[in-house]
Amino acid sequence: MLDTLLEKANNLPLLPGVYIMLDDRGEVIYVGKAKKLKNRVTSYFRGEHLPKVAAMVEKVRDFNVIVANSEFEALVLENSLIKRHKPHYNILLKDDKGYPFIRIDRKSAYPTMTISRLAPKDGASYYGPFGGRSQSYEIIDVIRQALLLPDCTRRFPRDIGKQRPCLKYQMGSCAGWCLEKMSQEDYHSRMDQAALILEGKSAELIDELRQKMEQAAEELHFEQAASLRDRIRAVEGLSRKQRVISTAFADTDAIGFQRGAKTCFTVLHFTEGDLSGKDTEMLDEPVEEDGEAVSNLVRQYYSARGIVPKTILLPFAVDDMQELETFLCEHSGRKTAIEVPQRGERMRLIESAALNAREEILRRTTQAQRRSKTLEWLQKALELEKFPSRIEAFDISNLGSTGIVAAMTVHVDGRPLKRDYRKFRVRGLDAPDDYASMYQVVYRRLKHYVDGDEKFAPLPDLFLIDGGDKHAATAVRAAADLGLRIPTFGMVKDDRHRTRALVSPEGHEIGIVGNQAVFALVGNIQEETHRSAIEYQRSLRSEAYGSTLEKIPGVGKKRREELIAAFKSVRAIREATLEELSAVVPKNTAHAVYEYFRKGKEEQEE
Numbered sequence: 001m002l003d004t005l006l007e008k009a010n011n012l013p014l015l016p017g018v019y020i021m022l023d024d025r026g027e028v029i030y031v032g033k034a035k036k037l038k039n040r041v042t043s044y045f046r047g048e049h050l051p052k053v054a055a056m057v058e059k060v061r062d063f064n065v066i067v068a069n070s071e072f073e074a075l076v077l078e079n080s081l082i083k084r085h086k087p088h089y090n091i092l093l094k095d096d097k098g099y100p101f102i103r104i105d106r107k108s109a110y111p112t113m114t115i116s117r118l119a120p121k122d123g124a125s126y127y128g129p130f131g132g133r134s135q136s137y138e139i140i141d142v143i144r145q146a147l148l149l150p151d152c153t154r155r156f157p158r159d160i161g162k163q164r165p166c167l168k169y170q171m172g173s174c175a176g177w178c179l180e181k182m183s184q185e186d187y188h189s190r191m192d193q194a195a196l197i198l199e200g201k202s203a204e205l206i207d208e209l210r211q212k213m214e215q216a217a218e219e220l221h222f223e224q225a226a227s228l229r230d231r232i233r234a235v236e237g238l239s240r241k242q243r244v245i246s247t248a249f250a251d252t253d254a255i256g257f258q259r260g261a262k263t264c265f266t267v268l269h270f271t272e273g274d275l276s277g278k279d280t281e282m283l284d285e286p287v288e289e290d291g292e293a294v295s296n297l298v299r300q301y302y303s304a305r306g307i308v309p310k311t312i313l314l315p316f317a318v319d320d321m322q323e324l325e326t327f328l329c330e331h332s333g334r335k336t337a338i339e340v341p342q343r344g345e346r347m348r349l350i351e352s353a354a355l356n357a358r359e360e361i362l363r364r365t366t367q368a369q370r371r372s373k374t375l376e377w378l379q380k381a382l383e384l385e386k387f388p389s390r391i392e393a394f395d396i397s398n399l400g401s402t403g404i405v406a407a408m409t410v411h412v413d414g415r416p417l418k419r420d421y422r423k424f425r426v427r428g429l430d431a432p433d434d435y436a437s438m439y440q441v442v443y444r445r446l447k448h449y450v451d452g453d454e455k456f457a458p459l460p461d462l463f464l465i466d467g468g469d470k471h472a473a474t475a476v477r478a479a480a481d482l483g484l485r486i487p488t489f490g491m492v493k494d495d496r497h498r499t500r501a502l503v504s505p506e507g508h509e510i511g512i513v514g515n516q517a518v519f520a521l522v523g524n525i526q527e528e529t530h531r532s533a534i535e536y537q538r539s540l541r542s543e544a545y546g547s548t549l550e551k552i553p554g555v556g557k558k559r560r561e562e563l564i565a566a567f568k569s570v571r572a573i574r575e576a577t578l579e580e581l582s583a584v585v586p587k588n589t590a591h592a593v594y595e596y597f598r599k600g601k602e603e604q605e606e
Contacts, residue, residue, distance in 0.1 A: 256353030
């Protein structure tokens, strides 16, 4: 089937357009766009793919294409077809989430704030969209309380003066608009103030109210001035406690996109530099590459919202950035700029969006899920045949020709398995030689397995060797000499001794810095292996020091530790003067040590 589909795809033109993947029932399972149809479609039917893509390709039995006049026309057509067919393998934002507006009908004698799913051009004012209906109702309630607007079922002017005020008037949470003394002009003034808050202009409203308060005080209208003062405090409290700033009028939106055990798409809304809202969508693993996924998500998100900010910041460039910008401008009817910041304040907004996306993934997934996904990425990056469930890592630590040791650490499903750690003392070398040491240690580890030693079973799915391609090649040679084949890669460090990349025995470098989860995993494995080797080296050194110093009469454990800590080596202790020894330990102990090393007996030498 793949050969048939590939042959069909090879006959496609090198023109922009849309391709439609069909299953065995003729149903649309995926829709995509392409700059060059032939190149894009043929890529599905050859080579290896991510699990999600491979699962989709397995179900494809046919495909159709629609040639477009331009890349922009292909983008618009793709968007339309995805909305119509809702294909299983396309990224689809949840339709039921909703982004409601707050509506104020200025033509009404006594306008009220209501919730609306859409923002039609009916003469009313619409604010938003906001994150959801509950948030919208909460915003309305807070504004009503701040401005003492009514929330009862009475209708004005019909019910003015017909009943006595309700309990909310007595409690001071409503100005009593059902009383005949209240003016329609004052009501409209407060609704104008509500509109300022919804537009994110609380500061302008506070300035306006303060001017009126000062004027009332000058005219000796102290009751009115006190009322305005209370309203200023309420609006100031509203600004502190509840960010009721309309994201429809946000200056900038920052997009965050992270793949983890799940994939998260996050939009942070900023108004005049301040965070005013956040929307998050958790997704199954997208079929698309990151750039294509972000482009599709941005289109769907702002199509659902209906309103687009002045600036959209993306975490990285996408191929169809110009077409995407044109699409959003035409959709919203206003100028929108799409940018990919590299530094400065806007870069910090992008970093904040990425952090929010990562934290959302952590919150909604387990550690086991995250580790499994990280190992899947590692398997893909290294093109491993098997899932790297068991990883063994090696590091050499040198201290002269007699102090060469190695450590082997074991990580199973991304977690250290300390009971399987092994330590080796390198034998038979006259001088430090990392390659010879690595060969010997890997060979001895595998020889134990070949000889049936259960303590060295099972074999790993992956060897990680501290060092470069030659270190990795040495380990491969040791395995081959025993008739074994273990996928092996070197762990390369930068100038600051931090993990930078993995390298194959052939010298092909695989960057891992761009994937934080893999980068952290490999870095932890390398640090743990290095720590284990160093600790083993130190323990042997302490044993050697201790065995020599133990022979000195009157030198106990405490004094030995003090001498080792001060002089670092037995050679330095032997060569120290009596005064130098006395500065570290009591004079009688110093004298015993000094005299011991002056006897000149061969058996006393280190």
